[in-house]
Amino acid sequence: MMKCSTDKSGCVSRCLKIGAMVAAGIAAVTWVVMQLWNCLLPDLFSGVSPIGYWQALGVLALSRILFGGLRGGCHGHWRERRARWEGMTPEERQQLKGRFGSRWRDCCSSGKTEAASGSADKPSENT
Secondary structure, eight states: OHHHHHHHHHHHHHHHHHHHHHHHHHHHHHHHHHHHHHHHHHHHSTTOOOOOHHHHHHHHHHHIIIIIOSSOSOHHHHHHHHHHHHTSOHHHHHHHHHHHHHHHHHHHOSSHHHHHHHHHTSOOTTO
């Protein structure tokens, strides 16, 4: 039982690291937008004043709503993936599921027994 909780904490720490990287990325992009705004727009347009960090974050959010929509981006990307999935044979689909399953099985499974049984489900290479 103790090993299971250790595996889960590894998954939690991975998720926290990813979350921290996403937050740092958003902070960096916001800072870049603020710097670009303050360097370019007050000089180009007479009525525009410099903005602060939180205003730059608001500009990013507003531009996402107006130009990117409220759904996730890359809609065409998912259409291509769906078409590729539909064009696969059942064996290819199972092989792809096995590859993606093995990425998360070690992190989020309740124990090593599931990982061992999952490898038995994979199709053999010589069939």
